[in-house]
Structure formats: C-alpha cells, structure tokens
Amino acid sequence: QVQLVESGGGLVQPGGSLRLSCAASGMIFSDYTMGWYRQAPGKQRELVARIRSGGSTTYADSVKGRFTISRDNAKNTVYLQMNSLNPEDTAVYYCNTDPHWVNWGQGTQVTVSS
Numbered sequence: 667q668v669q670l671v672e673s674g675g676g677l678v679q680p681g682g683s684l685r686l687s688c689a690a691s692g693m694i695f696s697d698y699t700m701g702w703y704r705q706a707p708g709k710q711r712e713l714v715a716r717i718r719s720g721g722s723t724t725y726a727d728s729v730k731g732r733f734t735i736s737r738d739n740a741k742n743t744v745y746l747q748m749n750s751l752n753p754e755d756t757a758v759y760y761c762n763t764d765p766h767w768v769n770w771g772q773g774t775q776v777t778v779s780s
Contacts, residue, residue: 668769669692670688677779680752687745698719715729715746732748732750
C-alpha cells in the first residue's frame with residue numbers, strides 16, 4: 667500500500683522558516699516526479715514545487731526564490747525548505763506524485779502569523 671506521511675509544519679512568524687518532510691512507502695520512490703502542494707482555507711489545492719526523478723525542479727511564481735524542494739531517494743523522502751514565509755503561505759501542505767495518483771495524506775499545517 668502506497669503511503670505518504672508529511673511532517674514539519676507549525677506556527678511561524680512572518681519572515682521565518684520551516685522545513686517540511688514527506689516520507690513515502692510502498693512505491694519505487696526514485697522513479698517518480700514528486701510535488702509539494704498546498705491548500706489554503708477556501709481555496710483549491712495548488713502545486714507549489716516539483717522535483718523530477720533526475721533532480722530538476724520547478725516552482726510556482728508565488729514561492730520562487732523562497733522555497734526549495736529536494737529529495738533523498740535513499741530515504742524515500744522529499745523535503746520543502748521554506749524561507750521568508752508570509753501570511754499568504756498559510757495552508758495545509760501535502761506531498762504527492764506529479765501528476766498525483768497516490769491517495770492524499772493528512773498533510774501538515776503551516777501557519778504564518780505574528
């Protein structure tokens with residue numbers, strides 16, 4: 667059974683940083699493009715960053731220059747380093763393949779507030 671477990675969220679002040687982790691199991695992780703998605707209250711889920719199996723990355727304009735996605739295939743884990751956070755980054759963050767085909771996990775809540 668394929669499973670994705672996100673962690674690392676929390677409450678942070680504007681300008682702060684967080685590092686999210688997503689551990690995958692039940693899949694050949696290294697074969698897949700992985701993405702970090704987020705869903706803010708009242709909004710649709712959006713893809714904010716992707717990393718291909720070869721390591722190339724792309725970002726949504728809203729996070730470019732502030733977020734960095736990386737992966738460790740030996741640990742079946744994808745990371746999202748988030749810097750210079752602002753209140754508009756408040757959302758539940760999820761990882762999944764891109765395009766997504768795995769059942770969504772519970773996500774991890776990121777709240778940016780003073």
